[in-house]
Amino acid sequence: MLARRRSIELGTAVAVAIFGGIVATESLGHDIGWGEAGPGAGYFPFRIGLLLIAVSTGIFIQSLRMDRSESFVSATELRASLAVFLPTAALVALMPWLGCYVPSFVYLAYMMRRHGDFSWLRSIALAAVVMAVFFLVFEIWFRVPLAKGPIESMLGIY
Amino acid sequence: MSDFASLLVGFQTALSTYHVALMIGGVLLGILVGVLPGLGAPNGVSLLLPLTFSMDPVSAIILLSSMYWGALFGGSTTSILFNIPGEPSSVATTFDGYPMAKAGKPTEALATAFSAAGFGALVGVVLVTLLANSIAGIALRFSSPEYFAVYLLAFCSFIGMGSGHPLKTAAALLIGLSLAAVGMDTVSGEMRLTFGYDPLVKGVTFLVAVIGLFGIGEILITVEQGLKFDGIHAKIDLATVFRTMAGMPRYWLALVRSTLIGCWMGITPGGPTAASFMSYGVARRFSRRPERFGSGEPEGIISPEAADHSAGVSALLPMLALGVPGSATAAVMMGGLMIWGLQPGPMLFTEQHDFVWGLIASMYLANVVAVILVLATVPLFSAILRVPFSIIGPLIVVVCLTGAYTVSNSMFDVVLALIFGVVGYVFKKLDYPIAPLVLAMVLGDKAEDAFRQSMILSNGSLGIFWSTAIAGTLTTLAFALALWPLLSRLIGWMSARRVPV
Numbered sequence: 297m298l299a300r301r302r303s304i305e306l307g308t309a310v311a312v313a314i315f316g317g318i319v320a321t322e323s324l325g326h327d328i329g330w331g332e333a334g335p336g337a338g339y340f341p342f343r344i345g346l347l348l349i350a351v352s353t354g355i356f357i358q359s360l361r362m363d364r365s366e367s368f369v370s371a372t373e374l375r376a377s378l379a380v381f382l383p384t385a386a387l388v389a390l391m392p393w394l395g396c397y398v399p400s401f402v403y404l405a406y407m408m409r410r411h412g413d414f415s416w417l418r419s420i421a422l423a424a425v426v427m428a429v430f431f432l433v434f435e436i437w438f439r440v441p442l443a444k445g446p447i448e449s450m451l452g453i454y
Numbered sequence: 455m456s457d458f459a460s461l462l463v464g465f466q467t468a469l470s471t472y473h474v475a476l477m478i479g480g481v482l483l484g485i486l487v488g489v490l491p492g493l494g495a496p497n498g499v500s501l502l503l504p505l506t507f508s509m510d511p512v513s514a515i516i517l518l519s520s521m522y523w524g525a526l527f528g529g530s531t532t533s534i535l536f537n538i539p540g541e542p543s544s545v546a547t548t549f550d551g552y553p554m555a556k557a558g559k560p561t562e563a564l565a566t567a568f569s570a571a572g573f574g575a576l577v578g579v580v581l582v583t584l585l586a587n588s589i590a591g592i593a594l595r596f597s598s599p600e601y602f603a604v605y606l607l608a609f610c611s612f613i614g615m616g617s618g619h620p621l622k623t624a625a626a627l628l629i630g631l632s633l634a635a636v637g638m639d640t641v642s643g644e645m646r647l648t649f650g651y652d653p654l655v656k657g658v659t660f661l662v663a664v665i666g667l668f669g670i671g672e673i674l675i676t677v678e679q680g681l682k683f684d685g686i687h688a689k690i691d692l693a694t695v696f697r698t699m700a701g702m703p704r705y706w707l708a709l710v711r712s713t714l715i716g717c718w719m720g721i722t723p724g725g726p727t728a729a730s731f732m733s734y735g736v737a738r739r740f741s742r743r744p745e746r747f748g749s750g751e752p753e754g755i756i757s758p759e760a761a762d763h764s765a766g767v768s769a770l771l772p773m774l775a776l777g778v779p780g781s782a783t784a785a786v787m788m789g790g791l792m793i794w795g796l797q798p799g800p801m802l803f804t805e806q807h808d809f810v811w812g813l814i815a816s817m818y819l820a821n822v823v824a825v826i827l828v829l830a831t832v833p834l835f836s837a838i839l840r841v842p843f844s845i846i847g848p849l850i851v852v853v854c855l856t857g858a859y860t861v862s863n864s865m866f867d868v869v870l871a872l873i874f875g876v877v878g879y880v881f882k883k884l885d886y887p888i889a890p891l892v893l894a895m896v897l898g899d900k901a902e903d904a905f906r907q908s909m910i911l912s913n914g915s916l917g918i919f920w921s922t923a924i925a926g927t928l929t930t931l932a933f934a935l936a937l938w939p940l941l942s943r944l945i946g947w948m949s950a951r952r953v954p955v
Contacts, residue, residue: 301884308884312625319632322647326639334910337639337646340902341632348628354621368883373678377879380677384670384851388872391855392865400852412844426849430856438505440860 297367305359316348395445464811484524495525497668501857520820527828543726546734550754560688565698574760575821578767589775593800598907603928605901614935618887630891634898653866660895666871669854671878716764725781726765733761782889
């Protein structure tokens with residue numbers, strides 16, 4: 297067991313309370329009472345933020361009584377999720393620079409090769425087919441252009 | 455015009471070749487997202503929505519709602535053949551569906567599920583047809599206090615009737631309401647919760663939240679469990695299908711009871727998932743042979759399926775008539791209505807007559823289309839599930855991220871989808887319900903507007919929410935539901951003290 301469920305429950309309750317705190321604090325910058333046109337812009341979010349803090353305190357107290365032996369995630373499980381999450385995060389980080397197509401193509405080819413035991417040739421071919429289908433569906437069929445990067449403009453695709 | 459005449463006009467709209475083609479396409483796409491774990495009805499509809507921005511609203515809603523029906527059916531297929539619920543609402547179908555299929559009767563199990571589902575869906579549509587106009591008629595007289603009371607009731611019924619932990623449900627609702635407040639305040643024009651960061655000015659789109667929470671979060675959990683699909687091969691032979699369907703009337707009591715549960719849970723926003731679990735539980739409690747539940751009892755398939763589909767269909771009734779969606783998917787569709795420039799709610803029935811009745815008529819046709827297509831495509835879609843998850847998983851991720859981008863051509867949304875994915879992963883593992891969060895995001899601004907307008911009307915007195923009979927009843931009911939978990943615990947504690955053990 298890598299992480300106890302109880303610890304994550306407590307941590308999440310604290311995170312939710314902090315989120316509520318941010319919402320309530322930011323609302324203080326607006327009118328949290330009665331403004332010129334009825335309740336001010338901060339009226340509703342301020343109270344929502346306070347309620348969130350109250351609710352997460354309740355969750356925190358209830359979680360304190362939880363069984364300590366229950367697991368949230370084991371090392372093997374976490375490794376399996378990270379094997380998907382980290383490449384996905386890299387894909388998200390690259391998309392603003394290189395557009396939608398090229399990073400998605402690299403991501404798909406990598407994942408198939410790494411986790412699907414396909415040969416490089418098959419992985420690349422499959423990823424290319426998928427991206428070609430994307431291009432047809434989005435750009436031509438539904439006329440919704442996806443983001444393109446420097447590589448597409450070099451190839452003359454807009 | 456009477457409801458029946460309106461419905462006939464609706465059929466004229468729905469029966470055009472283009473719309474029937476959209477139904478077939480929507481149902482097939484829906485079965486696909488329903489079959490694939492990690493993609494479900496809410497994010498399937500979210501992904502398709504940006505592609506409909508340029509379409510005519512009637513055609514767009516027919517496409518999206520057909521996808522919803524397809525997804526409801528597709529989710530059951532994988533539950534029965536693979537013991538993997540393609541949708542959260544078809545979890546209860548695995549309890550008896552998979553054992554029956556494993557015992558060498560996959561066709562019977564599928565045919566039982568689909569006929570029960572089809573029956574539930576049809577009753578749901580009839581209910582929508584009969585009630586929509588009159589509810590909209592009542593709602594036309596609503597002003598802001600009544601509207602706020604309706605929203606409050608929708609939120610509180612999640613706390614009181616949802617299957618989840620009441621405090622966690624409340625937290626999910628409040629997070630959704632906070633996220634809805636991000637961006638420009640509609641009344642004063644002030645920027646709220648943007649922290650001077652420009653991409654936040656337009657607010658956090660619920661579509662991106664749905665894609666992240668349901669899509670990416672689900673994938674992370676799926677890979678963690680190291681999914682291996684060990685499916686049962688099913689060849690559908692028509693003789694068995696018809697024999698099974700002919701045997702359905704024997705279970706009329708289970709069908710009617712489950713459909714009633716489903717319709718109730720769909721109209722009050724309990725949603726299909728809660729409906730299917732509740733219906734399964736009730737069926738087992740009232741069965742003459744409860745010990746056979748879990749080993750392939752037909753009633754154990756009929757009950758969750760009929761409830762699931764009748765809830766899914768009747769969830770559109772409050773969405774159309776009141777502007778309060780009854781399920782997460784209905785919430786996404788309602789967001790779509792607003793994007794197409796339509797105001798969900800009673801005015802829709804007077805101003806967008808063709809739209810409403812076109813949709814209702816299409817619900818009859820699309821559900822019939824769905825039953826036929828889902829039976830015909832069982833071999834095809836179970837073949838898709840045999841494709842290794844190392845191809846399907848990354849593909850779903852790319853579809854989700856691309857979908858997040860197409861919502862408003864913004865890379866910031868792609869980053870947000872990933873963040874929501876992590877939140878979805880943690881929330882799902884800790885049993886924080888996600889549907890209330892989405893509903894609160896969609897309804898947040900409307901609820902706040904209704905609240906502020908009521909306050910102006912009453913000069914700041916909260917008494918306005920009890921000033922009319924309807925508002926007062928709804929508000930009181932809402933508070934009762936919100937406090938129900940506490941009350942029931944108190945009652946349990948008191949009766950435990952009184953009765954000596």
